[in-house]
Amino acid sequence: MAEIDTASFVPSLAIDCVVFGFHENELKVLLLKLTGVDVWALPGGFVDKNKDLEKAAIDTLEVRTGLTDIFLRQFHTFGSIARNDPNHPKFLIDKGLISEDLFDWFNQRFVTIGFYALVEYSQVKEPVPGPISEACEWCSVNDLPPLMLDHQEIVEKAHKALKRELSYQPIGLNLLPNQFTMSELQALYETILETQLDRRNFRRKILSYGILKDTKKFRTGVAHKAPALYEFDVSAYKKASQAGLNMGW
Amino acid sequence: MAEIDTASFVPSLAIDCVVFGFHENELKVLLLKLTGVDVWALPGGFVDKNKDLEKAAIDTLEVRTGLTDIFLRQFHTFGSIARNDPNHPKFLIDKGLISEDLFDWFNQRFVTIGFYALVEYSQVKEPVPGPISEACEWCSVNDLPPLMLDHQEIVEKAHKALKRELSYQPIGLNLLPNQFTMSELQALYETILETQLDRRNFRRKILSYGILKDTKKFRTGVAHKAPALYEFDVSAYKKASQAGLNMGW
DNA sequence: TTATCTTAGTGTCATAATGACGCAAAGAAA
DNA sequence: TTTCTTTGCGTCATTATGACACTAAGATAA
Structure with a gap:
């Protein structure tokens, strides 16, 4: 069960990363499977009070993928009030994912800043799960498992942003092997x-x-x-x- | 002096709007002049706990311009720790813009979500200043007055986003008169x-x-x-x- | 009144970019 | 050796683009 020091985080604020990889002609995203349930989530987290947003995203990615120096781009901030499911914190506690005294923290309204990252699939040897997840895996964007909260929408918006990027930028350097x-x-x-x-x-x-x-x-x-x-x-x-x-x- | 009920706002979070208008062959932005000092600021504000981000921006714009149904687009979220000038809250209090008990609120680390809006210049009859400002005026983007905090950077990034938008979208419907x-x-x-x-x-x-x-x-x-x-x-x-x-x- | 000046509207022409597709060479597999 | 698939190179018609000429309309100056 995750014990976190919520006092060191900026309240109301989170980041989520859509990590794209390319393998076997499929566009993949890195997802975390919550422990004990068939619900998946984007790698992400809270923002340390004295850490830049970018840095928070970079650090998250390093923990999960082992990679530093990742292509990263902020693409949208998700802040609808509807995205905060009031049952979510209860769900996390019931499933034993977080301790009960974190209820208030998780019951906040969160605004999450979406980043997408482009990484070379083969460089990510063994994606590492986090404290509340039992697996970290690549999933095809065309065949996503059930995702937590509005994470599906976040993935879709990231894909759309990437698509758009493609039309006026070269892409590939960060997604393909050297040769x-x-x-x-x-x-x-x-x-x-x-x-x-x-x-x-x-x-x-x-x-x-x-x-x-x-x-x-x-x-x-x-x-x-x-x-x-x-x-x-x-x-x-x-x-x-x-x-x-x-x-x- | 502004009295605001900070309890109803999402902590750490703000929005800023770059309102573009077009007049006499110049691209203009709507700015507020802080009372008693030669420092200008973007229209913006805090986010009500039960209000969507978009709605917060829309409401801000309506108050300043009298317009509803404005073209609005979220373009970037500014969250560097450097953007929080520790002298800023003190400055606001010294100038009599806010009361002393708001020090803590203004001394938070703020992350601001940037929106840009496109409006028809002539439709905005008389831009209205806010509680801490004595004027609300159109300023040419090429000749901006001194701006608060990182608002200059926000304007520049908005302009850049607009420029990019132009290359794959028609633009004009919201900036030009009917004919x-x-x-x-x-x-x-x-x-x-x-x-x-x-x-x-x-x-x-x-x-x-x-x-x-x-x-x-x-x-x-x-x-x-x-x-x-x-x-x-x-x-x-x-x-x-x-x-x-x-x-x- | 006429000449002049400026902006508007239309068209031309060479070049570049794009979409559709043909064909031969290089291997691996039959 | 033949067949099959992928690669690499090329063609050709069409469209898009950049540069610019010419004429028309209307205001102003002579």
Whole structure:
């Protein structure tokens, strides 16, 4: 059962992180399974009184994934009064997840600041559960388990934000391994955008951005023709990120 | 001096609104001048315990502008610990803006949720100051007076968000009067984007979106050739807003 | 009254970007 | 050796974009 020192936290405020990973052509999010019940939650937490919001999110992510230096972006703050289910604190206590004297703390109205993070799936060796959870796993965004409170909505909004981001920013540096094939990059785009793209046109367009470096190496040991391996030209990538890609005006 | 019932507010939490208007080819924001000092602030406030964040922003705007039904968008939440100037509450008390017993409330760490609003300048007849301000005025974003705390940064971030919005959404419905000329619409775009656009190419592109209706009327009594008056085709405009305009993929 | 000046409206043209799709080469599997 | 699938390269028609010329309308100046 979780014992936390609520006095050190900013009241009413929480953060939630939607951690995206990409594996087997699926967009995944990291979720925590609450101990003893089939309810899942986003990694997140309260905000220490003398900690920046960003830092609170970064620290949460480090604990769960072991990763530092993660791509992180604040995308929305969720503050509807409806999101505070009055039965929630009772539920947590009944299930033995928190002690009874935390009732008041959990019974507050919380406003949560949503961040999304992009991480390289394979880099996260063993996601670690928290004090009130028994598992931390990757789940496909298209097949989410039952989520706590409004966490489903938070995931959806994060995905939407990511989609939008994609249309004027290069994406991939934080989601793919160092070297990758053109097909893998395309699959990432298709997965995030939930649409199909023409293979040849995709190649042409992405190459035109000048953010890819041909490594002159090939992926071996795979079926069919060995595809070329690319990596991102980090400085060009960052420059393109700054400038924005498809600005309309 | 402001007397407020802090017990009814969510602690640690505030909202700030960047209200954009467009007048004389300038992008303006609505600011409040604190009584007795040359320090200005964004309209904003605390969040009532049983009020949605959006509603808090809407209510703030109604009080200041008299307008209901305003275009409003949450764009960022500001929560750095650095934004809390420990001298600020003392400053407010010294200047006689708030009573001494509010020191503790104002001395909290505040996280503020930033909204920007788009309003039609001429619709705001007489902006009304609040309890701690003696004036409420439109100021050009390019020539802002000294602002309280990090409000300058908030305005800048809002402008940036608006700029970005412009590149994949139609804008104007909420900023221009019902009928307007092509030049006025272009001036709005140029002002927000801080760039010059070719007159003829702008016309072609904006017309291609199919969101404008030719009213068959002309602006009279102006120098030179009488320009045609347009209005937005609201349903087409909303459809375009939904769909997004210049998605890259 | 006529010439001049400025803004509005329309059109042109070269170039770039996009969408649709053909074809051959490289491997792995049959 | 043949078949099958994926990769890499290219074509072509259409559309979008940037640069800019020309004419019309109306106010002002000569």
